[in-house]
Amino acid sequence: MTRPTLIALLFASLLLLGGTYTADNFNAKDRRHEPPPTPELMEHDGQQMGADNGAGEGLHYAGEDCSICHTTGGKAGSYVFSIAGTIYEDRFARRPAVGAVVMLEDIVGNVITMTTNSVGNYWTTTPIASNPMAVANHGGATTVLYTTDADGNVTAFADPADSRTWQYKTWISHDDATRHMVTIAPVGGASGTTPYMSCTMHHNMLGSSGASWVSSRPTFANPPTTNISFKKHVLPVLISKCVPCHIPGARLTRAATSTDIDADDPTTVDYSDGKDFTTYGGSTVDSVTKDGFREFVDPEVPELSEALTTTRKRSDGTVEHAGGGFWTEDDADYRLLLQWISEGALDN
Numbered sequence: 001m002t003r004p005t006l007i008a009l010l011f012a013s014l015l016l017l018g019g020t021y022t023a024d025n026f027n028a029k030d031r032r033h034e035p036p037p038t039p040e041l042m043e044h045d046g047q048q049m050g051a052d053n054g055a056g057e058g059l060h061y062a063g064e065d066c067s068i069c070h071t072t073g074g075k076a077g078s079y080v081f082s083i084a085g086t087i088y089e090d091r092f093a094r095r096p097a098v099g100a101v102v103m104l105e106d107i108v109g110n111v112i113t114m115t116t117n118s119v120g121n122y123w124t125t126t127p128i129a130s131n132p133m134a135v136a137n138h139g140g141a142t143t144v145l146y147t148t149d150a151d152g153n154v155t156a157f158a159d160p161a162d163s164r165t166w167q168y169k170t171w172i173s174h175d176d177a178t179r180h181m182v183t184i185a186p187v188g189g190a191s192g193t194t195p196y197m198s199c200t201m202h203h204n205m206l207g208s209s210g211a212s213w214v215s216s217r218p219t220f221a222n223p224p225t226t227n228i229s230f231k232k233h234v235l236p237v238l239i240s241k242c243v244p245c246h247i248p249g250a251r252l253t254r255a256a257t258s259t260d261i262d263a264d265d266p267t268t269v270d271y272s273d274g275k276d277f278t279t280y281g282g283s284t285v286d287s288v289t290k291d292g293f294r295e296f297v298d299p300e301v302p303e304l305s306e307a308l309t310t311t312r313k314r315s316d317g318t319v320e321h322a323g324g325g326f327w328t329e330d331d332a333d334y335r336l337l338l339q340w341i342s343e344g345a346l347d348n
Helices: 003-017 230-241 258-262 332-342
Strands: 083-086 101-106 111-115 121-124 135-138 141-144 154-156 167-174 177-180 283-285 288-290
Touching: 111 121, 230 332
Parallel strands: none
Antiparallel strands: 083 121, 101 111, 101 167, 135 141, 167 177, 283 288
16 A cells, blocks of 8 residues: 555544544644543543553653653663653642643544653653644744645655654643643654654743643632732732733744645734733733733623633533633632732732
């Protein structure tokens, strides 16, 4: 069987998965609000969460780049991981998330699940499917990994041995909280000579994105109940829960697929919905204007404030917010925000 025939059959098999997510929309823009995989989408019947955990205890070097050693030719070259990392309960990597579930879905719909151990580490050797229409982007330079003729027709698909074509979307879940990756990521490094990467390479306590984290725990150990300050109390909650998406300026992501580079604006994926929750009153950065947090609260009827109603988990488990539910009415962060709104939603 030729590779084009094999790939055609592979794409056709996606129709059996059901739902609206297929290889044709396997890109950051179309998958930005994809819900986590359900057990019905898992590759093998009866799979339990964490079924793809790697062997061993893995209690060392939490928060560091696993691929430094666990890669071909590395110090731990006998234990090569396809993906690995560390999950915390907060962006600042203060507490490991023990028993968190990491879910990956690749272009053909394979679902890989891992659970974190006592130091927050997870890892697997399970293969991740290759995207035949992959592109690589690093430092603003895009490399098309498939080949086309002068008319734009594909003459050769991307090499499945190139780890930059092993692409996936990720969700992490812990307690009642779920977070999702904001893009489609490749396993391989920028040049193709780095065969594996750890999520912790970019998501760590020193990185600009902060650590990989998921939790429904309150932001403050002992939150105040009155005289709530926007700068001292509200903003830390927003940074903890909302700021990964609701930031100033354009949200940029690297191109990963053919549909990314075919788009009118290939590197911009706006998860913010025009909201900048790093500010009280909004911002304009590089000609992109966004509303601040004050715009989405109502001191007259605090409990009906949009910022609360859309992100609150309902009694039936549903939530309006595309980024997931952050709290119930009993949660400390919710009560803190509600109290600040009730006190006039001041810029204090």
